[in-house]
Amino acid sequence: GQNIDQPTEMTATEGAIVQINCTYQTSGFNGLFWYQQHAGEAPTFLSYNVLDGLEEKGRFSSFLSRSKGYSYLLLKELQMKDSASYLCAARTDSWGKLQFGAGTQVVVTP
């Protein structure tokens, strides 16, 4: 079957680092995405990995291992505004279909 797993919730302190892991098993694979979603709002794009390795974008980095079906999102220098749900999503075909995990709620405390 198709599965995208990520932890339900993580808590971290302002200024700290948090790593959100995601494992996936899909029938097709054409890239791994991370989206941020604040409550009641639309997902906003954070990162995309299609090749193995680390992609860095400011305070956010994302890593992919295709052979292990594994990705992580690293959030550095956490700010209060980073409190949100972080969605791992796999693109499973050439048309762009995204299959989402349930999301990881990150709570940043002062």
Add this chain to the structure above:
Amino acid sequence: EPEVTQTPSHQVTQMGQEVILRCVPISNHLYFYWYRQILGQKVEFLVSFYNNEISEKSEIFDDQFSVERPDGSNFTLKIRSTKLEDSAMYFCASMAGPTSYEQYFGPGTRLTVT
């Protein structure tokens, strides 16, 4: 910055009624999508649309659902006879072209079926 827009932001309807959710994708984008998110659950793919036809649809997208691009700017999702379980946030998204990867999501329409 161009953005995807959706109307209405909130729609309340009675069970059995037809609803049409409207989206205006980013101009010049070629790929269009509908996703839904039931409260507290994950975002689920409904349908992708390219070159004026459905390219893929999920099991959720049964005969009660249809999509249309009636003109050069709008992209609509119709639910023929709404059920209580159709209550969800519906997101439209668009992507530029075959070599693109980023899908831009609209703000969503919250559909409440009573």
